[in-house]
Amino acid sequence: MTRRTSLKLTDERERQLERASELIAADQHDDPPMSVVIDAALQHLLESKENIDDARGEFDPETIQAIANTSVIGLRYRTSIESRWR
Template sequence: MGSTKRTTIRLSDERQRLIDQAKGIVADGPDDDPPTSDVIDAALTHLIQSQKNLEDARDELDPATIQQFNTDVVALRYRTRIESRWR
């Protein structure tokens, strides 16, 4: 049986605020309180899908249109590559 890696994440006030905000997006309704692991899974999936969507769209749309969908994390620059601005 495989082992599960466990990590404790220290939550600064800002990180907790972001997680709480993301929980509201992931929740099934106003009374749902999804676990943080579900929120992290959703955020990672969204990041990967967003990058793929930008890569796929750049062959069909002009750079100015695609740049409207840039985020602080994933952005298309000069129609040549997608880069992460996160780190």
């Protein structure tokens, strides 16, 4: 991972952060800081990978792929988890 000193907020990234903020807000009047939203998104990604790995012994690969496949976590039948970013 390359470390950068600034985070460029494109319009699309701003919309995604706003939508994610709504998901973790305590109520409609809560406005969590961006760092909390980013921390929650990172934690969710890490936990999703762990959940997928744990489910591999219980469920068939097609079911896991149908439920867990996203634009971030790409699952191929009977192979590994890979990131589609970059």
